[in-house]
Structures are given as C-alpha cells and as structure tokens.
Amino acid sequence: MKQAIILLFFSLFIVSGCTSSTKPAEETKKAAAETSAKTEKTQEQTTELPVLELLQEGLSTGEIMEVGMDPQSAYKVMEITNKMQANLQDKREWFLEYAAQIKEGQGMPYHPNFGITEEEYEIILNSDDYMRLMKKGETSVLITNEENELTLAADQSEVIKNLTFNLKSNTVQTEYGELAYKGKVEASDNQKVTGKWSGESWELSEGDINNIEDIKTIDENTHMKLVKLHVGKLEETGYTLVYLEYREIKDGENIGAVEFLIIK
Numbered sequence: 001m002k003q004a005i006i007l008l009f010f011s012l013f014i015v016s017g018c019t020s021s022t023k024p025a026e027e028t029k030k031a032a033a034e035t036s037a038k039t040e041k042t043q044e045q046t047t048e049l050p051v052l053e054l055l056q057e058g059l060s061t062g063e064i065m066e067v068g069m070d071p072q073s074a075y076k077v078m079e080i081t082n083k084m085q086a087n088l089q090d091k092r093e094w095f096l097e098y099a100a101q102i103k104e105g106q107g108m109p110y111h112p113n114f115g116i117t118e119e120e121y122e123i124i125l126n127s128d129d130y131m132r133l134m135k136k137g138e139t140s141v142l143i144t145n146e147e148n149e150l151t152l153a154a155d156q157s158e159v160i161k162n163l164t165f166n167l168k169s170n171t172v173q174t175e176y177g178e179l180a181y182k183g184k185v186e187a188s189d190n191q192k193v194t195g196k197w198s199g200e201s202w203e204l205s206e207g208d209i210n211n212i213e214d215i216k217t218i219d220e221n222t223h224m225k226l227v228k229l230h231v232g233k234l235e236e237t238g239y240t241l242v243y244l245e246y247r248e249i250k251d252g253e254n255i256g257a258v259e260f261l262i263i264k
Contacts, residue, residue, distance in 0.1 A: 050184075051165055051202055052230050053142050054240050055152060055263075062242075063139040064153055065133040065260035067193055072132035080120045087115025131193045133260055141263050153244070159259035160244045163229070172202045176227045176246045179204045187235055194260070197241050199232020207249070220252040239264050 010016035069077065088095055091113055102108055110121045139156030150165040164173040170181040187196040207224030230243040240263040247256040 008221045019208065047172065049101040049167055051146070051150065051231055052167075054199060054233060055150060055165075057143050057145050058211075060141050060263055062139050062264070063135055063261060064137045064139055064154075064157060067070060067131050067258070067260075069127075069130045069132075077123060077130065080116055080124055083120075084116050084124070085112050088113075091216045092201075128192050132144045133262075135196060139261070140262070154261060157259060157261065159246070159257045160242060160261050163242075163244075172229055174227060174229065174244065176248075177204045177225070179227055179229055182228075185230060185232055194234070194243075196235040197232040198235075199230060199241070201231075202229045222249055224249045235261070 052137050059263070068074070094113060095203060098113075099108065107125070110118045114121060116124075121254050125146045137156060139154045142151075142153045143166075144151050148167040150167060152160075152163040152165075154160050154162075159175075165171075166173070182203040183203040185197070185199050187198040191197060203226040206224065207222075207226075225248040226246075228243075228245045230241070232241050233239070241261075242261040242263065245258045247254075247255070249253050249255075
C-alpha cells in the first residue's frame, strides 16, 4: 500500500431518557460489581497507554518545525526533479505502466525514460541526506486529560492545531479526520531528518487506490486521502516529537500539509 501511495502522488504531480428496574437486591449488587470491575479494567488499560507518557498534562512551549535544505543542495535537487518531471509530461501512460509493474515494497528502479542520468536519479532518491528540521516558529502547547480524552492544543500551529486522543478506543481526532492506531515506531538509522526517535503512530487511509494495479485507473475522478500522525521521544534530547502528515487527491488536485512539533 505504501508503494502505491507514493507512486500515486508522484503520478498526479506529474499530471497535474431513563428506565426503571425491579431486579432483586442480590442481582443488582452483582451487576454493580461487574460494572466496577469493568471500570477498573478500563482505567488500567488507559493508564498503560504510552501516549500518556509522551504527552503529559500542562502548559509548555513547542517549536514548529519544517523540513528544509541548505540553499545549494535544495537548488541541485529541485533542478534535477524539475528536469525529470518535464521529461515525463508526455510519457504519462508509459510511466503508469512502468509503475504498475513494480512489486509491493520495492523502490522504483531507474529508467532512461526519466530523462536524467542514473547518478542524478540517485541524488533524488537520497535527497533526505540533505534534509534537516528547521525552526519555523513557536507555539504554546496545552495538554489536558479529562474523561478518557487527552487533548493537545497548539494555538500557533497551522497543521497540527488540535488533537484529541480517545484513550478507550486509542483513536485520534484531527482536523483531517479520525485516525486509527497503527502501531509502534522503533528508533532507526533511517530517521535522518529528525534524528532517532521511538513512539506511536496513527493513520487514516481511504479512497480508490488499494494496490499498485489500481494506478492504471488514475483519472480526474480518482480520490485518495492519507493522514499520518506520529508521537514519540527524540533520543538525543528527550523532547517529544509530534509529526502530522496529510495528503489528499480530490477533483484532480493533489493537496497536502506537513508539520513537526517539538515539545520541550
């Protein structure tokens, strides 16, 4: 699925009341005991959620970050990318056929039809080597925990803004929809832009693309939406990292937003 999503976005970028009860006292007592046990179990489950350790109640300061490059590297990567995109403008059908042949989990191999050299393509593939997080601004971050809902509010944020974690269902309500729990994220050497971190992830995925074969059917009616949220702890500083990524293809347009928030 991940590969299909990547190829899809790249392709479109190229193309542009009350009830009474009469239960006996003993039965009522039993029901009350069961309810109490369930409540205790729920409280135990919610207190064990890692997100409660990552996002602790209170008012703090957060740094709003964005991904950037030094000017020289940025110019080099953009120049190659524009060259490739311009060359593929009149090769849309070929590109979709080529992309559809790639097996799930594999990267897109180089092809001369890209209109760039193999060395230039490697620069695009490894462009994250030149990227780093750059401070865009600051925001106050207010985290509250009431009735099994953990809420994060960042008043100066343009993307993350307000997050509401349902501690019972382990879902997150964002500006872009409700995200289901996806799993844990382990620290990795591949986390070059942010530096190593580990934490939790949530995701919302919907639309017409379910596998790579579906890429062949892309047209102006294609719809796809992908929202990812990550919350973790940076190894180097111990600060909390909140990362939200939104991508959507709708009415022939490719729209999206990305934001990083570091809470100290």
